[in-house]
Amino acid sequence: MWILLLLPFIGLLWVPFYNFLEPALFGFPFFYWYQLAWVPISSLLIWLVYRRLPPDEAA
Incomplete structure (x- = not known):
């Protein structure tokens, strides 16, 4: 689930992808x-990532 948090970084840091x-x-x-x-x-x-954490790690 933690890999989902990389999507915004990849999507926003690669400027040639959206420079139109x-x-x-x-x-x-x-x-x-x-x-x-x-x-x-x-x-x-x-x-989504927060909800998938066990209760002891989420607090």
Whole structure:
């Protein structure tokens, strides 16, 4: 489960992967909305990893 926490790092640190203007979403270039989309995705991944921890390690 801990490997899930690497996804935001890989997805956001590799800039050539998302350094584009198109496709735009609500007038925002891909560069911006891709980064903003990772905020809730990262929160969900952190929550999933936290929920999978045993109760003594989660506190």
